[in-house]
Amino acid sequence: MAKKKTAPAVAGENAIELQETAGLSQNQIVFRRFLRHRAAMISVIGLLFIVLFVFSAAGLRFGSERNAATTPGWWPYSITDIADMSSENCAEGLVGCPTLDVLPAFIDGTGMGLGKHPFGQDDIGRDYFALVMRGAEQSIQIMLIIGSIGALLGTVIGAISGFFRGWIDAVLMRLTDFIITVPTLIIGAVIGHRVGNLGVTLLGVFLGLFAWTGLSRLVRGEFLSLREREFVDAARVAGASNRRIIFKHILPNAVGVIIVSVTLLMSGAILLETGLSYLGFGVVSPDVSLGSLISQYQTSFSVRPWLFWWPGFLIVAIALCINFIGDGLRDAFDPRQKRRITKRDLVKADKASKDA
């Protein structure tokens, strides 16, 4: 077991903790804790980079592939351009290999560079970088839509049933139970099969309509306990309306729970979307998503593995970043969570007390 801490050491740690949070508001404390969470910060930067890179490369696109509103991106190829198969950088007998070269010249003799088709070409010659970027963009879009609709509905429904209780609560929670009993993949497939061809935006909206159940339960629980607290009584005595109490007094106190579970909802959403598209019940051709790319090219793994690797890497990278951000947020919002006091902190505190 870990070494037992002696009483003065514990007192010293508490002092460090207190000193650090002195004069800060709750939000500032949370924000500082989050900034200090290394994995979460790396993930925030990574995720921002991925999102900006993907969206700027492929250009924004809403609606379905046939009927889309688009802005151009910086990548020259689009997903409908069919180029000649290039055998650049390929082993004997292969065409359309990735031309991306990340090793500098002193290791493998050729310099670093993107080449013509950095991610290679698919079997009919389409540029795979363009396909993956578009797929990632669509997947991220669906994820964000599911996340925001789920967050909105979950918070509203949870808040209403937790605050008003009584029959409203009973009705809303039964509805939640009805939806939560059905495995997500089943609901998703039933909906996705129908609206998948209407474009990713609508698919995201419809999936979002069923993604709020877990969050609403959590928010309800939080509201049920917060509404009994003294500060709510005080607000009511001071004449605050229900709306003011919900938005100004209770919601800010429940925001930690909401943010954390929305992040986890989003990482679930991207796995759900890719899974559905893999099964063919989500995004369907001519639209592409990361899941549909994998499903389309999985059979070519033994010959042209790059068609399989890139979309998979992106899914894992996005989901991993979101999960780490969620973990960092949870730690930041958790009032019991104490910062690990390192030896250096103790030395610093010791010195400071001697100086004083």
Place this chain on the structure above:
Amino acid sequence: MLFVILLGSSFLIYNLAAIASDPLEELRVSSDPKVKQQILVLIRDLQLNVPPPLRYFNWLKGVLGGFVGDFNLGLTRSHESVADAIGHAIPISIRLVLGATILAIVLGITVGIVTALRQYSKFDYAMTFLSFLFFSLPIFWVAVLLKEYLAIGFNDFLADPVLSWPWLLGLSVFAGVFWSSVLGGSRSQVFLKFGIAFSANALVLFLLSETHWFAQPALGPLVVFAMSLGVAFVVTHLSVGLSNRKVLYGSLSVSVLGFALYLPVQQLFTKQFSDLTLWGLFAASLLVGITAGYFSTKIDRGAAIRTTSLVALLTFGIIYVDRLMRTWKSYSETDAINYRPVPTVGEANSLLEPGNYWFTTLDSALHLFLPTVALTIISFAGYVRFSRGSLLEVLNQDYIRTARAKGLTERTVIMRHAFRNALIPLTTIIAADFAGVIGGAIITERVFGWVGMGTLFNKAIGGQDLNLLMGVFFVTSSLAVLANLVADLLYSALDPRIRIGK
């Protein structure tokens, strides 16, 4: 209450699916001259002129008929009974997920506990990262990778079963790092443990590889005996402590008995061996365990019996696995296998001649191998995170400090006071996972070509088959609701502070 929820959710999904599907879609675009008639027939067959909310009650009537012995889930689009189709699919799906779920629970909880005990160590950080990674993996992606590298790569390796030096050293370094970080200690101890684990692992791998063991694996009586003794020590240490000599001698005598019975038992392991004999032997070893536990001590007999029975069962398990391993060589030499024993798709090799119990058992075990690994990887992460958090929570409680202050050993504090209480909240997540795994298996089945519930579901959605879809839904959500009920009951049984109801 649960019944009402089931009613509500089935009503919801029925209407949703009815609105979302269009069984006439294909016919509408068809150019067949008789298309009008076909549409009319279909409308009559599927009662499409009845609005979905009313049609639901028709379906419900069939389900409720189950109470009067007239259960009816309707017919599929190809006029087969839905109940029959599902009846065939359920055992396959359960076979697919059961092993993986149990494995994920056992491994996940073990790793979760070790990470909690070594909080903020390198091992903890590594496992945290790994579980987040596993959490973020799409199962269809993992599955294809496993197929490519684990199955095909391993089969290629078996053609020439000699480990190359980089592999040997790499695996040994991994083993060294793993064991030294799990066991922990001061810096010099860590180095010592690394050295021992590294060299032991390297030596064993070298010998196995040089003797071509991987192509003809077997344990043999002596290794079986050694492993069984190891099991006896570990189990006794974890359950009652090695200082309890009586129980230790009890467990050790079970091991010795297992060794003595090794050869006689082999006479039973014939081609005509059956599951019935297997269960018989299972019961016999349980009986041996209970007897040994009962007579080994007079104090705290319950714990002693638990310990020795576990040792007996595990010893029998090792003997059984040894027999299966010795089937390996002749199995892979059959024409059906042709030296590529790890399969990538299907539930069983149809070319394999039936009649040999060991061949068919090994065959289905090998077919289960890849899906089990994939499913385990996916659900493992949740258990690690959850059990780690739960144990850390418990370790901060006052009664743990009390237990330590009383002077109990660290083993007793952790295994008896902390571990048991940390397990209670896990019942909920286990129940939820078991229900959810059926959903996850939809994708797994597709990748590995199993024909279970997931395939039925895919067929139902793709073929716009409402009755089949409702059948699948009915089974999965009944299971989910049932699992929740069991979890609630278990919860209240395990934690007396919780009372269900008023």
